[in-house]
Every structure is written in structure tokens, then in C-alpha cells.
Amino acid sequence: xxxxxxxxxxxxxxxxxxxxxxxxxxxxxxxxxxxxxxxxxxxxxxxxxxxxxxxxxxxxxxxxxxxxxxxxxxxxxxxxxxxxxxxxxxxxxxxxxxxxxxxxxxxxxxxxxxxxxxxxxxxxxxxxxxxxxxxxxxxxxxxxxxxxxxxxxxxxxxxxxxxxxxxxxxxxxxxxxxxxxxxxxxxxxxxxxxxxxxxxxxxxxxxxx
Numbered sequence: 778x779x780x781x782x783x784x785x786x787x788x789x790x791x792x793x794x795x796x797x798x799x800x801x802x803x804x805x806x807x808x809x810x811x812x813x814x815x816x817x818x819x820x821x822x823x824x825x826x827x828x829x830x831x832x833x834x835x836x837x838x839x840x841x842x843x844x845x846x847x848x849x850x851x852x853x854x855x856x857x858x859x860x861x862x863x864x865x866x867x868x869x870x871x872x873x874x875x876x877x878x879x880x881x882x883x884x885x886x887x888x889x890x891x892x893x894x895x896x897x898x899x900x901x902x903x904x905x906x907x908x909x910x911x912x913x914x915x916x917x918x919x920x921x922x923x924x925x926x927x928x929x930x931x932x933x934x935x936x937x938x939x940x941x942x943x944x945x946x947x948x949x950x951x952x953x954x955x956x957x958x959x960x961x962x963x964x965x966x967x968x969x970x971x972x973x974x975x976x977x978x979x980x981x982x983x984x985x986x
């Protein structure tokens with residue numbers, strides 16, 4: 778079965794801000810759009826990212842948000858891939874860079890954003906419909922060959938319980954049941970235990986921040 782292309786799973790409704798925007802205005806926009814990150818654009822060119830984690834760091838340093846510009850606190854631009862790239866390729870990039878986001882671009886312009894949390898439901902949908910996603914390749918010793926990517930994590934979780942719970946958990950929910958696993962709305966990682974904090978589902982690690 779053909780791999781899912783990024784154009785099929787990416788979010789086209791991303792938030793964009795400029796380097797000169799005030800951080801307080803940018804935070805207000807993030808809240809208005811109910812998202813945790815924004816692409817920092819110089820014209821149509823991506824030059825960085827603004828994330829909720831960055832804002833938290835600024836607040837923790839007791840800085841006045843109204844006196845800080847986006848350019849002062851933005852992080853590096855995530856890796857980018859073309860729309861024709863596959864979900865597996867995106868997963869490999871995330872595993873290699875440690876960033877759970879990739880930008881989807883065309884002619885140096887951002888067309889969308891893909892996060893790790895977008896991959897799990899896409900792969901699960903393929904698995905439930907009878908398809909499968911080819912295993913990630915990679916040369917021996919490479920990150921792609923030795924590290925579970927978001928795609929592989931989603932596949933293994935979906936396939937493990939595709940036919941229902943095993944006998945071991947016949948009398949109760951399996952602790953790693955896909956239905957019990959979800960994607961943390963802060964870090965984008967898969968977690969067996971999520972809790973609602975201020976209306977967002979967070980994993981144990983993000984709840985402790």
C-alpha cells in the first residue's frame with residue numbers, strides 16, 4: 778500500500794507571526810486560535826518557531842511579555858519537507874532532530890505543519906482499513922534504523938490490539954491499549970496516561986513542568 782503523503786495529513790491552518798510582533802500579541806493570537814505554536818515568517822519564508830514552551834520560559838524568568846518581541850525568543854525553524862514526502866520520512870526526521878514538528882513547504886513557502894500527534898491517527902486509520910505502513914528503513918547504525926519513530930510507535934500500538942484485547946487483559950482494559958493511549962497536546966508524544974489540565978490533555982512529564 779502506498780505511503781501517506783504529507784499533503785494528506787498536514788495541518789494547513791497554521792498560525793503565522795512576524796519577528797517584529799510583540800510576544801504578548803503573539804500569545805493572544807495563540808490563545809485565540811487554540812494552538813501551542815506559530816511559524817515565524819519573514820514574508821513567506823519561515824525563519825523560526827514560537828512555542829508555548831518558549832512563552833513559559835519567558836514567564837519563568839519574570840520578564841514582561843509586553844516588552845519582548847518574537848524575534849528575541851523564537852526557536853530555530855524546524856526541518857522542512859516537500860508535500861510529496863511520506864509520513865515515514867517525516868517520522869525519521871522527527872526522530873533524528875528530536876523536534877516533533879516538521880514544516881511542509883513548496884518553493885520555500887510554508888504550506889502546512891505536521892506534528893507527531895497528527896501521525897498517530899493517520900496511521901491508525903490506515904491500519905483499521907486493512908492497510909499497513911511499510912517499516913522505516915535506514916542504514917545499520919543510523920537513527921532511522923535504531924530508533925522508533927512516531928510512525929513506528931503508532932503502527933505497533935494500533936496493530937497490537939487490532940483484534941481486541943488479549944486474554945491477559947480479557948477482564949479489564951489493557952494498559953497499552955491504543956484506545957487508552959493518546960497524544961499529549963503539549964509535546965505531541967504518545968502516552969498511556971493523560972490528564973486534563975486547563976482543558977488540554979497532558980502526559981505525566983508535561984504536567985510536571
